[in-house]
Amino acid sequence: MKKLLLLGIIVALSFAVNAQVVTDPVTFPISLRYFNAEKQSANSTVLRWLAPCQTTEARFDVESSTDSRNFTTIYSVTADQERCFQPFQFTDSRLVNSKTFYRIKLITPANVSVYSYIIPVITKGAGFELNSLWPSQVNSSAILNFSSGNDERVDFAITDLNGRVIQMFTQQTKAGNHQFSLDCSNYRGGYYIIKAVNSKKEIRTLRFQKL
Incomplete structure (x- = not known):
């Protein structure tokens, strides 16, 4: 069964998921050390993050939104444990709105996932x-x-x-x-x-x- 956890300011760190109660998502095996965005031009933004994992591999889905509620995956990468200790980078070259919101979904091999906090890029x-x-x-x-x-x-x-x-x-x-x-x-x-x-x-x- 797919499990979903959330981390960040949008939600509290204790909540019900799939009829289970998650009380300590801080122990999630993928650790998001940083996540930031830097606007490069009128229509492009560079996203950078570092997320070491204790699992054999991890998947990272970069998602974007124009309203901070409805997100779409725009990039996905799977990395083994060694690669996860190195920084990741992705450039979104399709900015069309005055505000674009980004988040990252961190996913374990067991298909348990955590969302990062949300970062807006403002024109x-x-x-x-x-x-x-x-x-x-x-x-x-x-x-x-x-x-x-x-x-x-x-x-x-x-x-x-x-x-x-x-x-x-x-x-x-x-x-x-x-x-x-x-x-x-x-x-x-x-x-x-x-x-x-x-x-x-x-x-x-x-x-x-x-x-």
Whole structure:
């Protein structure tokens, strides 16, 4: 029977799958070390990832979407364990929308699969997005991934569910995808919201849990 797990900010790390409850997908035998996207031209983007595996081989399906919900596989590669310890790269030369969303499906020989977090690629001037916080259940620190279509200032605020501000900071960004480390070691356990506001006063939010 095919099994499906999900990892990333979009879902929690404990949920029902095929009448089974997966409580620790962190032990999944394919480890996604990084996944990023770099726009090369008006209609092409380079995707890069590294995902060492503990299985004999692994398959990687690169999927794209124009609405972040309905995805189509645009590239697939199967690699043995030795090859999985080397970086992968794929160029999508068919960009036609102001925003294109990407994710990778990691698949074991037993046909158990995990989805990566979603990365949007934004055409210049097309706004900005909070992509993911990895992991979404945070022990001490996590990586925040966001994208901007312009060179601009982005103001961030982290609040608890009662609206109390825990932390504020600003990032002066260039157009493209960005990642930075978020230190949550002094946060109490519970749920928090990241709020980002760009120079056009557009607002994006992301929710995460501090363990």
